[in-house]
Amino acid sequence: MSPLFNKPKIKGTVVLMPKNVLDFNAITSVASGGVTDNAKNIFDTVTDLAGGAIDSVTSFLGRNISLQLISATQTDASGNGKLGSETYLDSHLPPLPTLGARQDAFSINFEWDAASGIPGAFYIKNFRTDEFFLVSVTLEDIPNYGTLNFVCNSWIYNFNNSGKKKRIFFVNDTYLPSATPAPLLKYRKEELEALRGDGTGKRQEYDRIYDYDLYNDLGDPDGGDPRPILGGSVIYPYPRRVRSGRERTKTDPNSEKPGPIYVPRDENFGHLKSSDFLMYGIKSLSQDVLPLLKSAIFELKVTSSEFSNFDDVRSLYEGGIKLPTDILSKISPLPALKEIFRTDGENFLQFPLPHVIQVKRSEWMTxxxxxxxxxxxxxxxxxxxxxxxxxxxxxxxxxxxxxxxxxxxxxxxxxxxxxxxxxxxxxxxxxxxxxxxxxxxxxxxxxxxxxxxxxxxxxxxxxxxxxxxxxxxxxxxxxxxxxxxxxxxxxxxxxxxxxxxxxxxxxxxxxxIVNDSGYHQLMSHWLNTHAVMEPFAIATNRNLSVLHPVYKLLYPHYRDTININGLARQSLINAGGIIEQSFLPGKYSMEMSSAVYKNWVFTDQALPADLVKRGLAVEDPSAPHGLRLVIEDYPYAVDGLEIWDAIKSWVEEYVSFYYPTDVAVQQDTELQAWWKEAVEKGHADLKDKPWWPKMQTVEDLIKSCSIIIWTASALHAAVNFGQYPYGGYILNRPTLSRRFIPEPGTPEYDEMVTNYQKAYLKTITPKYETLIDLSVIEILSRHASDEIYLGQRDNPNWTTDSKALEAFKRFGSKLAEIEAKISAKNSDPSLRNRIGPVELPYTLLHRSSEEGLTFKGIPNSISI
Structure with a gap:
C-alpha cells in the first residue's frame, strides 16, 4: 500500500467545556437590569438547559475546531518550529473518570512522523459562534517520545471575530529563555507580544491583553461625583491597575466613564469556578439588593433605622429582619447570597452567628x-x-x-x-x-x-x-x-x-476600633494585598512566558486577583460604593489609602522585616526563624513566621534548580524585563525608591518571589478571612462613629449615665450601614468550593520537572506539619492570646479549610 495511506498518527485527547447558561457573564446580563421576578428563574434555567448543553457537545465535531502541532525539535526553512497539518476534532469520547464537572473529551488524530520531531506547542482555531473553555490537550504515541501534556485553561473565541489570531499553547516543559529549543523561540516571543498588546484601543470581552493604567475610574465626574485620579502624581501615588481603554468623561478627559470593567478574559473564568458566584454576589448586592433595602428602611419605614439595644443587634443572627412580601418578591436568592437571603415570607438577611460570640456572648467588651x-x-x-x-x-x-x-x-x-x-x-x-x-x-x-x-x-x-x-x-x-x-x-x-x-x-x-476598621479595610486589606499585587500580575503575564520557571512559580498566586480588583472598582471602592457607605473615611477612603502608599516599602512586606521594623522582634540567630519575638505569644507572628519560612524554603529550592549563579539571573532577558516593568510601570510612582531589589542576584529573586507569594497567600488570609468572624458582630468591630463622647451637662451625657447600650448604639454604625457591612464581609470571609490552598495546584501536570514536583510535595508536607503545630498551640492553656476571653482559637493561618465561613484557610491567591 502507498506510504501516503500509512503515515503515522499521534492520538490526542482534547478536554474542553462549552459555553452554557452557567457562564458568569450570562448571569450578569440577566440581572443587569435590576433584581426582577425573572432573576429567580436563573437556577431553573440552569437545570432545564444543563442537559441540552451536554447534548450539544456533538456540535463541536466536524470542521469547527482545528489544531495544528508545532515541532520543538525540527524547523522549517525559516528556522522556526515545523508546523503540522491543520487537524479537526474527531469524536466525542465517553466520560472519563479524571474529568471535572461539565468537562467533555474529544479525540483527535494528527498525521505526524518521526521526521517531524517532538511537538512542543500547538495552534488552535475556533470556528464556532460561541467561545469555549479549553482545559487540556494530551498527546500519546509520539514517535521516540511517548506522551505529552498541555495544561491550557483558557477561553477560545471565534477565530474570525477576535482578529483572526490563532491561539498558541505550549507543552508543560520549563525553559529559561536562553535554554528554549530554537524552533520554539519565535512562538514564545509571539505569544508574549499578543499578551502585551499595543497600548491602544478599547479592550473587548475576548481580549487577553495586559497593560497598565491609573485608578481613574472610581468617580463619576459627569454625574457630579468625582474622585481624585490615583497614580501618576506625587500628590496621589498608587499602584497601577489593568488598562481597559474605556471612553473618557466629558467633565474630566483624564477620567474613564463608569461602566463594565474589563479584565483579560482568562482572568474571568466564568462559569467554571464558584468563586465567580461569590464575586457576582457582591455586585448584585451593591446594585440591586441594597437600594431596595434602603428604600424599605428609610422610605417605607418597615423597620427602625436604629438598633434599640444589644439584643436587637443579636436578632440579626436569630431571626433576621422581617420585610413585607412585596419587598421580598423583588429580591431573589442569587447563587452567592443563598445563605444570607430568605424569601419564604418570614425573615430576610438572617446572618450566621459570628465566631466572636459563638461561645461567650459578652466577653467582646472586656x-x-x-x-x-x-x-x-x-x-x-x-x-x-x-x-x-x-x-x-x-x-x-x-x-x-x-x-x-x-x-x-x-x-x-x-x-x-x-x-x-x-x-x-x-x-x-x-x-x-x-x-x-x-x-x-x-x-x-x-x-x-x-x-x-x-x-x-x-x-x-x-x-x-x-x-x-x-x-x-x-x-x-x-x-x-x-x-x-x-x-x-x-x-x-x-x-x-x-x-x-x-x-x-x-x-x-x-x-x-472605628479607626482600626477603616485602616484595616483600606490599607491593611485593600492596599497592602489587593492593590499592590495587581502590577506584579500584569508584569508577569506581559513578560514571562508560560514556559518560564518563575511564571510557573508565581502564576497560581495571581488567580482571580485582577478579576476581584476590577469588581472592587465597580462596587466596593468606587464613589458611593459599599466601602464609602459603611466605613468612616467615606468619600476620602481611597485618597487616604494613597497617602499611606507613599510610605509603602516592598521589602518590608516580608514578615521578618515587618516585625523588626515595628519593634515586635529582634534579630537573634539562635532563635527560631532567626528572630526573637518581643511578645512571645503573638499568634499572627508565631504562625506567620512558620508559613513565611516554608514559603521561602520552597522558593529557594525551586529557584536554585534554574539559577545556579547570579549571572544566570542577570542574563535572563525575560526575568529582567519582568522586574523592570513591575517596578517602573506597575509601581511607577515609587520606582526611584532605593529599597527595590535590583534583581541582580539569586537572593534578590528568592526574596522578591517570597514576598509576592506571602502577600498573595498568607498575608491576605490573615487580614481577610477573619472579617466576619470578628466584625460580623458590629458591636465588636464598628465601622462608623457618628458622634463624639458626650460632655457633662448635655442630654446625651445624661442618657449615657442611665443607658450605656443606647449611648453605644447611637455612637457606632447604624442599622442600614450595619446590614451593608455584614452582607459584604460575610461574602469576603467565605471560601469557594473550588478554592486552591497554599501548597496545592489545580493540575498535577503543571510542570514536567520532577525535581520541582518533588520540592513542591515537600512544601505541602511542611505546611501540613505547621497546621498540626497550630492546632497544638491552640490547645495550650498557657498561650492565652490564642483563645482569649471569647474562646475563639486563632486559626487564620491554618493552611487548609472547608468551603464556607470557616475562620481558617490560606488560598494561593487573593481570590475574594
Missing part, C-alpha cells in the same frame, strides 16, 4: 479581648513597640501643629502594677496602636460628612507578666476648630469598670 484582637484579630500587623515617650508624630507641624501625645506617665502608671514607664520602655513592655498620623490630615473633612464624628486615636498597651496585653490609656484627638495648623484638641481616657466612666471607656474603645 479589655483583655480588646487588647488580644490587636495581635490575634483581623488587623494584627499595626501594633508597634513604644520606643519613646511621649509618642510623637511625623506630620508637618506647619500644617498640623504639634501632634505630640498629651498622655502622661502618671496616667499610664496608674494601671502598671508598680512598674514605671521608664522601666517598661527599657524592658520593651509598652506598645502603641497609633492612628494619629493616618487620620488627622483627613479628619476635618471626614467630620464634615453628614453622619461622621470621629477622633484620631492613640492607644497605649502594657505587656503583663502572663504574656497578655492590657490597655492603659486612649488618646482621642480632633482638629482644632480654628484650623488644623493649631494642632489637635485631645483628651485622654483611662480604663474604668463601673459608673459613667466605664461607659466613656467603652465608647473610647469603640472610637479606636
Amino acid at each position: 479589655d483583655d479581648e480588646f487588647a488580644r484582637e490587636v495581635i490575634a484579630g483581623v488587623n494584627p500587623n499595626i501594633i508597634r513597640l513604644l520606643q519613646e515617650f511621649p509618642p510623637k508624630s511625623s506630620l508637618d507641624p506647619s500644617l498640623y501643629g504639634d501632634q505630640t501625645s498629651t498622655i502622661t506617665k502618671e496616667q499610664l502608671e496608674i494601671n502598671m502594677g508598680g512598674v514605671t514607664v521608664d522601666e517598661a520602655l527599657g524592658a520593651k513592655r509598652l506598645f502603641i496602636l497609633d492612628y494619629q498620623d493616618a487620620f488627622i490630615p483627613y479628619l476635618t473633612r471626614i467630620n464634615s460628612l453628614p453622619t461622621s464624628k470621629a477622633y484620631a486615636t492613640r492607644t497605649i498597651l502594657f505587656l503583663k507578666d502572663d504574656g497578655t496585653l492590657k490597655p492603659l490609656a486612649i488618646e482621642l484627638s480632633k482638629p482644632h476648630p480654628s484650623g488644623d495648623n493649631l494642632g489637635p484638641v485631645s483628651k485622654v481616657v483611662l480604663p474604668a469598670i463601673d459608673g459613667v466612666d466605664s461607659t466613656i471607656w467603652l465608647l473610647a474603645k469603640a472610637h479606636v
Whole structure:
C-alpha cells in the first residue's frame, strides 16, 4: 500500500467545556437590569438547559475546531518550529473518570512522523459562534517520545471575530529563555507580544491583553461625583491597575466613564469556578439588593433605622429582619447570597452567628479581648513597640501643629502594677496602636460628612507578666476648630469598670476600633494585598512566558486577583460604593489609602522585616526563624513566621534548580524585563525608591518571589478571612462613629449615665450601614468550593520537572506539619492570646479549610 495511506498518527485527547447558561457573564446580563421576578428563574434555567448543553457537545465535531502541532525539535526553512497539518476534532469520547464537572473529551488524530520531531506547542482555531473553555490537550504515541501534556485553561473565541489570531499553547516543559529549543523561540516571543498588546484601543470581552493604567475610574465626574485620579502624581501615588481603554468623561478627559470593567478574559473564568458566584454576589448586592433595602428602611419605614439595644443587634443572627412580601418578591436568592437571603415570607438577611460570640456572648467588651484582637484579630500587623515617650508624630507641624501625645506617665502608671514607664520602655513592655498620623490630615473633612464624628486615636498597651496585653490609656484627638495648623484638641481616657466612666471607656474603645476598621479595610486589606499585587500580575503575564520557571512559580498566586480588583472598582471602592457607605473615611477612603502608599516599602512586606521594623522582634540567630519575638505569644507572628519560612524554603529550592549563579539571573532577558516593568510601570510612582531589589542576584529573586507569594497567600488570609468572624458582630468591630463622647451637662451625657447600650448604639454604625457591612464581609470571609490552598495546584501536570514536583510535595508536607503545630498551640492553656476571653482559637493561618465561613484557610491567591 502507498506510504501516503500509512503515515503515522499521534492520538490526542482534547478536554474542553462549552459555553452554557452557567457562564458568569450570562448571569450578569440577566440581572443587569435590576433584581426582577425573572432573576429567580436563573437556577431553573440552569437545570432545564444543563442537559441540552451536554447534548450539544456533538456540535463541536466536524470542521469547527482545528489544531495544528508545532515541532520543538525540527524547523522549517525559516528556522522556526515545523508546523503540522491543520487537524479537526474527531469524536466525542465517553466520560472519563479524571474529568471535572461539565468537562467533555474529544479525540483527535494528527498525521505526524518521526521526521517531524517532538511537538512542543500547538495552534488552535475556533470556528464556532460561541467561545469555549479549553482545559487540556494530551498527546500519546509520539514517535521516540511517548506522551505529552498541555495544561491550557483558557477561553477560545471565534477565530474570525477576535482578529483572526490563532491561539498558541505550549507543552508543560520549563525553559529559561536562553535554554528554549530554537524552533520554539519565535512562538514564545509571539505569544508574549499578543499578551502585551499595543497600548491602544478599547479592550473587548475576548481580549487577553495586559497593560497598565491609573485608578481613574472610581468617580463619576459627569454625574457630579468625582474622585481624585490615583497614580501618576506625587500628590496621589498608587499602584497601577489593568488598562481597559474605556471612553473618557466629558467633565474630566483624564477620567474613564463608569461602566463594565474589563479584565483579560482568562482572568474571568466564568462559569467554571464558584468563586465567580461569590464575586457576582457582591455586585448584585451593591446594585440591586441594597437600594431596595434602603428604600424599605428609610422610605417605607418597615423597620427602625436604629438598633434599640444589644439584643436587637443579636436578632440579626436569630431571626433576621422581617420585610413585607412585596419587598421580598423583588429580591431573589442569587447563587452567592443563598445563605444570607430568605424569601419564604418570614425573615430576610438572617446572618450566621459570628465566631466572636459563638461561645461567650459578652466577653467582646472586656479589655483583655480588646487588647488580644490587636495581635490575634483581623488587623494584627499595626501594633508597634513604644520606643519613646511621649509618642510623637511625623506630620508637618506647619500644617498640623504639634501632634505630640498629651498622655502622661502618671496616667499610664496608674494601671502598671508598680512598674514605671521608664522601666517598661527599657524592658520593651509598652506598645502603641497609633492612628494619629493616618487620620488627622483627613479628619476635618471626614467630620464634615453628614453622619461622621470621629477622633484620631492613640492607644497605649502594657505587656503583663502572663504574656497578655492590657490597655492603659486612649488618646482621642480632633482638629482644632480654628484650623488644623493649631494642632489637635485631645483628651485622654483611662480604663474604668463601673459608673459613667466605664461607659466613656467603652465608647473610647469603640472610637479606636472605628479607626482600626477603616485602616484595616483600606490599607491593611485593600492596599497592602489587593492593590499592590495587581502590577506584579500584569508584569508577569506581559513578560514571562508560560514556559518560564518563575511564571510557573508565581502564576497560581495571581488567580482571580485582577478579576476581584476590577469588581472592587465597580462596587466596593468606587464613589458611593459599599466601602464609602459603611466605613468612616467615606468619600476620602481611597485618597487616604494613597497617602499611606507613599510610605509603602516592598521589602518590608516580608514578615521578618515587618516585625523588626515595628519593634515586635529582634534579630537573634539562635532563635527560631532567626528572630526573637518581643511578645512571645503573638499568634499572627508565631504562625506567620512558620508559613513565611516554608514559603521561602520552597522558593529557594525551586529557584536554585534554574539559577545556579547570579549571572544566570542577570542574563535572563525575560526575568529582567519582568522586574523592570513591575517596578517602573506597575509601581511607577515609587520606582526611584532605593529599597527595590535590583534583581541582580539569586537572593534578590528568592526574596522578591517570597514576598509576592506571602502577600498573595498568607498575608491576605490573615487580614481577610477573619472579617466576619470578628466584625460580623458590629458591636465588636464598628465601622462608623457618628458622634463624639458626650460632655457633662448635655442630654446625651445624661442618657449615657442611665443607658450605656443606647449611648453605644447611637455612637457606632447604624442599622442600614450595619446590614451593608455584614452582607459584604460575610461574602469576603467565605471560601469557594473550588478554592486552591497554599501548597496545592489545580493540575498535577503543571510542570514536567520532577525535581520541582518533588520540592513542591515537600512544601505541602511542611505546611501540613505547621497546621498540626497550630492546632497544638491552640490547645495550650498557657498561650492565652490564642483563645482569649471569647474562646475563639486563632486559626487564620491554618493552611487548609472547608468551603464556607470557616475562620481558617490560606488560598494561593487573593481570590475574594
